[in-house]
Amino acid sequence: MVKVATWNVNSIKARLGHVLAWLETAKPDILCLQEIKCQAADFPTLEITAAGYHVEILGQRAYNGVAIVSREKPRDVLCGLPGDGGDEQARYLEATVAGLRIAAIYLPNGNPVGTDKYEYKLAWMARLETQARALLETERPCVLAGDFNVAPTDDDVYDPVAWQGDALCRPETRAQFRRLLHMGYVDAFRIFHAEPHRYSFWDYQAGRWLRDEGLRIDHLLLSPQAADRVVIADIDREPRGRDKASDHTPVWCELAA
């Protein structure tokens, strides 16, 4: 069995204790991190290594940043999403681990709509579509794991009306996300959970966590070869309830060997 997880930690330095605790209890084989918010040299590599994990990092000062933490050393690492050599933002890291091709994704937020930020989000999603198709054509088991900043349907939002104009929910955003599903990727969580109002993110503001007012924007998208092996997927709400929590919580799945 291979356990794969994704977690937007909103600064690895602020969340190191939480991450070490979760590695200890959840014991994932692969954990994709987003918003590490530091350069690779400032990542707490020693602490992660001491916990029995390898780490690959695509860092950036203050913003963004992704990493792959894994029991087995990642191979054939690809830093950055192909398709725009001028893109400086650290949002994509791909590697082979435990026989799986893993992509750690921090998709742009895109707000406010109507600005270059939203244009960047849609362009980034188009590049992701191209890369996802290339991965699909390898016919290997692939997992696109990350904070997609996309709530796929209104069932994934606590107040769909209030959020309908937001970059995470716009029709263009959802249509571009569905392209990944239509080409053959499967939302691992939705294989096992049909119920609405299951969230992976709750804003820090306005008591959203206490009211369970969140969004499901962190996803594990499985290629057909990976989906054929998935036996369970879920969201672990426990870390979100802790002191000094990230505003996101881990999403995970297990694939049969």
Place this chain on the structure above:
DNA sequence: ATGGTAGCCTTGCTA
């Protein structure tokens, strides 16, 4: 209620 919170390391930006 045009706010509210959190992390970065600015005196605002991003989320």
